[in-house]
Amino acid sequence: MATVTRTETAAGRRAPRPRADALRNRERIVAAAREMFVESGPEVPLDEIARRAGVGNATLYRHFADRDELIHHVVxxxxxxxxxxxxxxxxxxxxxxxxxxxxxxxxxxxxxxxxxxxxxxxxxxxxxxxxxxxxxxxxxxxxxxxxxxxxxxxxxxxxxxxxxxxxxxxxxxxxxxxxxxxxxxxxxxxxxxxxxxxxxxxxxxxxxxxxxxxxxxxx
Known part of the structure; x- marks a missing residue:
């Protein structure tokens, strides 16, 4: 079963595009991190961010390899x-x-x-x-x-x-x-x-x- 849709790149090749549900999860993670960084600072546990976003830890790490990448994206x-x-x-x-x-x-x-x-x-x-x-x-x-x-x-x-x-x-x-x-x-x-x-x-x-x-x- 396909997990991605396809879109044309500038070079004319087809590249994977994230599914709509994956994009929604990413947005929820960023929104939760944004809230919690304000409330508790950037050292807030990542599992707490995942919990507030309503996703599992594995989902968070699929989108952001580590804390630094998540902080960068939020900023x-x-x-x-x-x-x-x-x-x-x-x-x-x-x-x-x-x-x-x-x-x-x-x-x-x-x-x-x-x-x-x-x-x-x-x-x-x-x-x-x-x-x-x-x-x-x-x-x-x-x-x-x-x-x-x-x-x-x-x-x-x-x-x-x-x-x-x-x-x-x-x-x-x-x-x-x-x-x-x-x-x-x-x-x-x-x-x-x-x-x-x-x-x-x-x-x-x-x-x-x-x-x-x-x-x-x-x-």
């Missing part, structure tokens, strides 16, 4: 999905700050806090897929912020790194937290955060704006 997926949200907000919202606000809340729902492994020294930050996804995200979010700044709605002393750090911190439970209902406060606290980004500024921020290069620099 690239979250960046891509968040970029899609930024581009949609830019295209569909006439008010520049409301576009930024829409992106922040949408990125929270995309579990952008799962990008925290990018800041780990052990994470492969130079993989071509990652570099392409990261550049696309930086351009999209930077464009959102620049548009809001030009409209006079975004304060001048913040940068993309400030936005992404705040967003990541406010969408992750505190370490060791027993707050199982953390999600109910996320969008409320993001709204408070966004009020602090809006111009005119009500205070002078200490230090200098956080750039993405600052975030990538190893301590």
């Amino acid at each position: 690239v997926s979250v960046m891509s999905r968040s970029t899609d949200q930024a581009e949609a907000a830019t295209a569909e919202e006439a008010d520049a700050f409301e576009a930024l606000r829409r992106f922040v809340h949408a990125a929270a729902d995309e579990r952008i806090g799962a990008l925290c492994p990018m800041l780990s020294g052990a994470f492969d930050k130079e993989h071509p897929d990652l570099l392409a996804a990261r550049e696309r995200l930086e351009v999209a979010v930077g464009g959102l912020m620049e548009r809001a700044r030009r409209s006079g709605r975004l304060r001048d002393d913040v940068a993309v790194g400030d936005l992404l750090v705040g967003l990541s911190q406010l969408t992750r439970p505190l370490p060791g937290s027993a707050c199982m209902n953390f999600d109910q406060f996320v969008h409320r606290h993001l709204h408070i955060f966004l009020d602090g980004l809006e111009a005119p500024a009500r205070s002078v921020l200490p230090g200098s704006p956080a750039t993405l290069e600052d975030l990538r620099r190893e301590s």
Whole structure:
């Protein structure tokens, strides 16, 4: 019994294409990992991820050879999905700050806090897929912020790194937290955060704006 369908490759040969159920399993694994990386960090047991995804351990390992491959795929997926949200907000919202606000809340729902492994020294930050996804995200979010700044709605002393750090911190439970209902406060606290980004500024921020290069620099 055939387990794959076939599709033409660029070279004209037929190559296997994953079955629909295999694709659904892969998507469930990535979604479960995305949730659990936010809740418990990237070291969460893989069998717990499989259990939440509703698949067996063997299914998880058929799709992802090891933890590093799964983490890589989750990070690239979250960046891509968040970029899609930024581009949609830019295209569909006439008010520049409301576009930024829409992106922040949408990125929270995309579990952008799962990008925290990018800041780990052990994470492969130079993989071509990652570099392409990261550049696309930086351009999209930077464009959102620049548009809001030009409209006079975004304060001048913040940068993309400030936005992404705040967003990541406010969408992750505190370490060791027993707050199982953390999600109910996320969008409320993001709204408070966004009020602090809006111009005119009500205070002078200490230090200098956080750039993405600052975030990538190893301590």
